[in-house]
Amino acid sequence: MRQLTKGNVAVVKGALLAGCGAYYGYPITPASEIAEAAALYLPQVGGVFLQAESEVAAINMVYGAASAGVRAMTASSGPGVSLMQEGMSYLAGAELPCVVVDVVRGGPGLGNIAPEQSDYFALVKGGGHGCYRNLVLAPASAQEMADLTRLAFDLADRYRNPAVVLTDGFIGQMMEPVDLDATVAVPEAKPWAVAGTAETRKNLISSIFLEPDLLEAHVRKLEAKYLEAERLEARHEVYRGEDADTLVVGYGIVSRVLRSAVEQARKAGAAVGLFRPISLWPFPKEALVAAASRCRRVLVVELSTGQMVEDVRLALNGTVPVELLGRVGGNVPSVEEILDRLLPVGAAAR
């Protein structure tokens, strides 16, 4: 049944269907509806909701719940996510699964509460200390807020690693039809967890390896997981890319504006296609290279002064010129602004 659902609420519905048993969080605009929906829904199905004293405490509560083998999550926005980065490093180091949602707002510092995509570096490239990665998914609709949150739980468990849903204030705040099947996932058993039972008594959750050789072996083990994820978990979508000579690249809310821009550009006779990364880490490099192989021009549009564009340039490695259209502060480029960059002067008016 399709229900008109706010993106942030869809996150929690997706989490419940993933079998999420615990939410620990701290309010922040524009992510607070996630905590509010979790507070409303989770206790009714036997789960735990707790408003923590800070984002620092929240992510460490997630660490505790994940240690016990419970599917656990939190959500925040830029400033709160910065505070969580230490904990996320610990979760990755201790090989604990969890889901962290970042409904990105304007930064740096207190910035503002309008949408940006400026936490890309912080979550895709790192942010916490040490050699680790987050698995990062970027929904572009309320439906995907539910579906990708659910997928994030699966990926987190599969790789025993934090998985991030990286979205923005628009996707979090907008309402769209969401179609859900009430079947709740039954997560696989976690024999490594520490659950206060005889079977799990010998288990240890820790990220400390004092001996250099032991720590190197541990970091190599993590690296092997990340290499496997790079091989198996890259996700993307292409729209009208088959005959495109110009490729626009964007994720989240930007990909929606780009889709409209592609339609307009096609009406004006320009062969423009859209490449939308769905996973930001692993970045869908090979698919992007294939999509751009016949293009003479690539335009990256993002709500930052240029973060994802670095991954696009790394992937394409100089084979195609890559331009950037970046807006910040809560400003989203309009379809017209994008067409101005794509079409010859006056072509859009035809």
Place this chain on the structure above:
Amino acid sequence: MLSKSDVFYDRYERKAELQHQTHYCPGCGHGIAHKLLAEAIHDLGAKDSTIFVSPVGCSVFAYYYFDVGNVQAAHGRTPAVATALKRSCPGSLVIGYQGDGDLAAIGTAEILHAANRGEAISIFFVNNAIYGMTGGQMAPTTLVGQTSTTTPWGRRPANEGYPIHVAELLATLEAPAYIERVSLHDGKNIMKARKAIRKALDIQRAGAGFTFVEILSPCPTIWKMTPVEAQRWVEEKLLPVFPLGILRDRRPAIAADGGPPRKPMAEVLGLTRDAAGAIPASGAGAAVQPVTVKVAGFGGQGVLLLGQMLAEIGLREGMEVSWLPSYGPEMRSGSAHCHVCIAGERIGSPLISNPDVLIAMNELSLRKFAPHVRAGGLILYNQDALPAGFDAAAARVVCVPASRIADDLGAARAANAVLLGALQAETATFGAEVALSVLVAAIRNPSLHELNRKAFQAGRSFAAERTAAA
């Protein structure tokens, strides 16, 4: 007391070398505290159900020794980690073990709030007035005048303030069940500490709330003393500043309330909602025309709800829809607007630069957004007439005094229902029946349903009469 508790591993195999002895220095209090804890866990028969959370500090490696479930936490976060472990495994015995830097400096917020929530965990706080693991820097509990590597002239209240009394601080809170401070400086006091540790675990086992034992403990290595001198220093220097005794012993501290009622998942997610609020899609496909609408006005005029109702109408008629609100500073300053798209296919941008329809509920919104309405589009303006000298550009303007009409009916807040009716009659992009059904479902208070129905019909009539007159 001489044999090793079976809660300790026989050999400390997680340790790289010297697997028959601990990594603690001779005369250190951790060894004694560990032993007392291991015996208490054994006597409770809780070896299998115990989860031990070790901190950052000298006791970071507690998991070398305790043959129980072990979780190592980030610096200061043990109470947060323990909170979630206990809530995940309510039948377990969750032990947090922290030093003075971990608990009383970087982890101040976590211990205070775990105690304040009355988490059914036990925290053992080893206070030796110094940072041991990192080599002797000042702790929050370092005494006035005490030298450390970061207080080379001694702790000066003028620069570093005074030692923190954590047990006393926590005893100001309502929730904790048991708080005691003990010391390890001689045999008699070690036996008192033994009793306190057992009592804390007993209370946790009984589910009676948060328990906290502060343990004054010698650190001969960093204090640069012999073990005997260090014991004496605890007695002569620490005890006068940190007096021993029970600060809280009250159970049950918090009455259980049973929590919110349980419901099936489908019900919680609203997936069982039937005819009560929903009507089946008409299936006609063309019952709703694709349209983009911007609704704008003051907060409190039902701007966002009107937009949501339009999206819901489209959804019920099987269309693709999106609703995007303005939020943040704009809303907080009293203005609100939202974008609604109703389309026959997947919606690209939910942001509308040039809407087909603008519903302007105040003059500010009219002036701000009217110039962007698509040529040939429609503007519904919530007044009897346009402001003097206002040029509506290329769009058609219909003035609907919705607030006045709603006010006449008895509730100015129903202005959005009047405008919904006017839009229906003016454009026929959607049916009156579905709109009325969505309107009624959107109004939570049943006593307002009739009023809103009337408001909707009044809006329709106003638009119809206006058309007939034209």
